[in-house]
Amino acid sequence: MRFSEKQVKRIDENFHDYSLGTHFSLRQPIQNPPRRLRYLIEKFFSGDVSGDIGEALFAYFLIDVMNLTSSQIGHTKPVKRGGYLTTDFVVWDNFHRLTSVLQKSNYGLPLLGEVKAFTGQIDSSRIGHGLAQLKMAIANSTLIGLLFLVVRNQQRQGYDTYLVKVER
Amino acid sequence: MEQDLAFLIRAINEVKENIWLGDYHKAIETADANMDIAKRFEFIECENTSNEIRQILRQFRKEAKQKNLKNRRFWVAEKVSKTIEERKLDSQKNLFGSLLIYLSDLREAMAYLSEIKSQTTMERYADKIPQEGDSLQRTDHYRYSIQRFPDRWEVRSILDMGVLQWNLEKLREELSDYAFSIEEIPKERPSRTFELYSREMYVQVVGQDNQVEITIYTPDTPDARQRIHKIIETILKTISQ
Numbered sequence: 001m002r003f004s005e006k007q008v009k010r011i012d013e014n015f016h017d018y019s020l021g022t023h024f025s026l027r028q029p030i031q032n033p034p035r036r037l038r039y040l041i042e043k044f045f046s047g048d049v050s051g052d053i054g055e056a057l058f059a060y061f062l063i064d065v066m067n068l069t070s071s072q073i074g075h076t077k078p079v080k081r082g083g084y085l086t087t088d089f090v091v092w093d094n095f096h097r098l099t100s101v102l103q104k105s106n107y108g109l110p111l112l113g114e115v116k117a118f119t120g121q122i123d124s125s126r127i128g129h130g131l132a133q134l135k136m137a138i139a140n141s142t143l144i145g146l147l148f149l150v151v152r153n154q155q156r157q158g159y160d161t162y163l164v165k166v167e168r
Numbered sequence: 169m170e171q172d173l174a175f176l177i178r179a180i181n182e183v184k185e186n187i188w189l190g191d192y193h194k195a196i197e198t199a200d201a202n203m204d205i206a207k208r209f210e211f212i213e214c215e216n217t218s219n220e221i222r223q224i225l226r227q228f229r230k231e232a233k234q235k236n237l238k239n240r241r242f243w244v245a246e247k248v249s250k251t252i253e254e255r256k257l258d259s260q261k262n263l264f265g266s267l268l269i270y271l272s273d274l275r276e277a278m279a280y281l282s283e284i285k286s287q288t289t290m291e292r293y294a295d296k297i298p299q300e301g302d303s304l305q306r307t308d309h310y311r312y313s314i315q316r317f318p319d320r321w322e323v324r325s326i327l328d329m330g331v332l333q334w335n336l337e338k339l340r341e342e343l344s345d346y347a348f349s350i351e352e353i354p355k356e357r358p359s360r361t362f363e364l365y366s367r368e369m370y371v372q373v374v375g376q377d378n379q380v381e382i383t384i385y386t387p388d389t390p391d392a393r394q395r396i397h398k399i400i401e402t403i404l405k406t407i408s409q
Contacts, residue, residue: 031284034276034277034279034280063358064358069377070181070376070377071177071178071181071182071377072174072177073177073181074176074177074180074181074267076266076267076270078270078273079266079267079269079270082269082270082273083222083225083226084218084221084222084262084265084266084269085218085221085222085225085248085262085266086262086263086266086267090173090177090263090267092173092174092177094174109173109174110173110174110177110263128241128242129241132241132242132244132245133245135245135246135249136225136244136245136248136249136252137259137263138259139248139249139252139253139257139259140249140252140253140256140257140259141258141259141260143259143260
């Protein structure tokens with residue numbers, strides 16, 4: 001899909017290429033995009049595919065480890081890119097499956113998820129950016145933010161993940 | 169407000185699933201139905217809140233750029249949070265409004281794609297080129313679309329039921345004429361994968377929740393299309409029972 005924000009699909013198959021840092025070239029569509037939308041080829045791209053891996057790992061963590069369903073997870077990064085104040089994900093944990101992780105049994109919904117991934121050195125300023133985004137999105141509410149950090153491990157054979165709870 | 173957000177997240181995911189399938193008509197239908205439900209709530213107020221916060225964000229970002237501040241993002245975050253508090257703007261309403269705007273943007277994109285697709289179809293008919301693949305099929309229990317690539321066929325499908333209930337024994341029985349060897353790939357994941365091998369064909373079926381993707385490799389013989397359709401129908405019919 002030309003309009004999809006990220007091609008997380010088939011990340012397993014392309015994992016090797018992603019890890020090597022291969023950049024795929026995109027085809028330029030002939031037609032103009034619809035109002036308020038841009039083609040993927042024109043969109044902001046940091047040049048670092050680790051964002052895809054980070055977001056996929058966050059989804060895996062929620063579905064596979066915490067037993068949430070995919071319909072409870074909203075990927076809101078496209079709205080964020082549109083200038084609206086949201087986070088990368090909004091998570092509808094209505095069965096409070098994250099109780100053990102948050103060490104809290106009663107929390108407001110949705111949970112706000114921000115993902116930062118690093119294939120090289122950890123960049124502390126990017127962690128700060130994630131916290132700043134959560135601070136704005138939480139603002140004057142009692143909502144809880146989740147900063148999910150993905151760091152390629154020293155053996156370069158996998159990723160270590162960290163979850164930081166952020167609240168007012 | 170909390171429950172309202174839940175239905176919007178579900179609606180957006182459902183629209184995206186239909187986009188993945190190529191069923192733009194259904195995507196538009198789902199978006200419209202949920203936009204109608206949203207209208208029952210304070211949706212204009214929510215959209216206004218989102219737009220107001222967007223303006224605030226934009227204004228402070230611009231200001232930070234002009235001032236050439238060192239820690240721009242932190243300065244913006246501080247200013248925006250303070251302004252939201254001062255103006256007593258509701259963060260949940262902002263989220264609800266943003267999701268509504270996202271749903272409406274998706275709906276607009278789908279209407280556009282639907283139009284482009286119908287134009288392409290008309291051009292194809294005009295040139296009398298038979299349509300190859302890229303077709304959407306609907307039955308009572310599943311919907312699927314087929315795309316043909318130079319080396320393979322790809323099928324995307326949405327079932328009424330989840331993939332955890334697949335019955336592989338039944339599939340073996342149904343496909344016994346094709347002499348397939350069928351094997352499930354054990355994975356420590358919520359998805360399920362099985363592979364079918366025969367002398368003339370390799371089929372991989374991957375499913376998660378109610379979404380299924382089938383990839384087929386087979387020699388390009390004159391009857392390939394017909395055989396593939398039959399196998400797809402048998403697989404989907406069996407796993408959706």
